[in-house]
Amino acid sequence: MKAAVVVFPGSNCDEDCFHVLKDVAKAEVQYVWHKERNLPPADLVVLPGGFSYGDYLRTGAIARFAPAMDAVMKHAREGRPVIGICNGFQILLEAGLLPGAMLQNESLLFICKHVYLKTETSNSPFTRGIKKGAVLNLPIAHGEGNYFCDSETLKRLQDEDRIAFRYSSETGKLGKEFNPNGSVDHIAGILNEKRNVLGMMPHPERASEAILGSEDGKKIWESLL
Amino acid sequence: MSGNHTRKFRASVKVGLKTSVLDPQGKTVLAALHSLGFNEAKDLRVGKHFEIVLEGNDRTSVETRVKQFCEKLLVNPVIEHYSYELEEVKK
Numbered sequence: 001m002k003a004a005v006v007v008f009p010g011s012n013c014d015e016d017c018f019h020v021l022k023d024v025a026k027a028e029v030q031y032v033w034h035k036e037r038n039l040p041p042a043d044l045v046v047l048p049g050g051f052s053y054g055d056y057l058r059t060g061a062i063a064r065f066a067p068a069m070d071a072v073m074k075h076a077r078e079g080r081p082v083i084g085i086c087n088g089f090q091i092l093l094e095a096g097l098l099p100g101a102m103l104q105n106e107s108l109l110f111i112c113k114h115v116y117l118k119t120e121t122s123n124s125p126f127t128r129g130i131k132k133g134a135v136l137n138l139p140i141a142h143g144e145g146n147y148f149c150d151s152e153t154l155k156r157l158q159d160e161d162r163i164a165f166r167y168s169s170e171t172g173k174l175g176k177e178f179n180p181n182g183s184v185d186h187i188a189g190i191l192n193e194k195r196n197v198l199g200m201m202p203h204p205e206r207a208s209e210a211i212l213g214s215e216d217g218k219k220i221w222e223s224l225l
Numbered sequence: 226m227s228g229n230h231t232r233k234f235r236a237s238v239k240v241g242l243k244t245s246v247l248d249p250q251g252k253t254v255l256a257a258l259h260s261l262g263f264n265e266a267k268d269l270r271v272g273k274h275f276e277i278v279l280e281g282n283d284r285t286s287v288e289t290r291v292k293q294f295c296e297k298l299l300v301n302p303v304i305e306h307y308s309y310e311l312e313e314v315k316k
Binding site: 057058061065093094099100101103104105106107108148149150182 | 242245246247249250253298299301303304
């Protein structure tokens with residue numbers, strides 16, 4: 001697999017993504033500076049986490065106009081996989097590649113901890129190696145991960161099986177007490193209509209090696225191989 | 226819009242969360258007012274305010290541009306609404 005990691009000013013998970021793709025998933029990886037107008041030949045495009053443009057205005061609102069984003073949109077429109085993690089998810093929302101928007105966490109706190117996620121669908125290139133209902137242990141680190149969409153959009157996401165991950169208990173139980181940020185319907189990750197674009201707040205790249213406490217993130221990279 | 230503009234305007238843009246969207250920050254600020262004894266405060270929403278100076282030839286075309294600023298960048302219509310006031314700045 002060939003992968004491209006887009007780097008914006010303020011990205012800070014780009015090196016983690018690069019490392020995991022190269023050394024764990026054994027993919028061919030390249031960085032793409034946000035000013036580039038073209039992507040290198042890549043199967044997968046990664047929009048990494050961080051604080052692009054200092055989170056000014058709204059998270060992801062300025063990054064989505066970076067020159068490289070036109071190429072990312074084209075890649076997505078052609079049906080090829082794009083994953084946005086944390087700030088990358090926020091950029092995908094602002095770019096309109098995924099529906100909805102991010103609000104500040106309900107608690108107003110920046111939350112940095114491991115959470116459990118219930119895999120809600122195996123029907124995507126990112127989750128095809130994960131059993132529906134399987135629970136993953138991944139870290140979150142965000143101040144604005146409170147996913148919001150109107151009820152019509154939510155119904156579509158549910159009916160079209162486009163909710164990829166929900167925050168849950170260790171055994172996959174759903175409830176307000178397992179939802180760290182107030183996200184509507186406990187949503188942690190969603191897919192686009194064509195199912196080739198995934199946005200998720202938790203960080204699989206920070207949990208793909210045993211030394212980091214969890215290897216569950218690896219299941220996403222392995223699904224993509 | 227390009228070339229020589231003859232007039233200068235100041236746009237004052239207010240952006241707020243839609244009423245259908247919860248505002249935890251607003252709730253917290255309201256609770257802080259209450260804790261200071263300002264109990265008559267009954268509702269509070271936190272928003273953003275932009276002051277923009279721009280050039281143009283006439284009010285109508287400047288207004289169109291301000292709306293474009295909002296819809297393209299300043300406002301996320303999924304969660305926010307906006308309003309604006311426009312005044313001419315005398316040179």
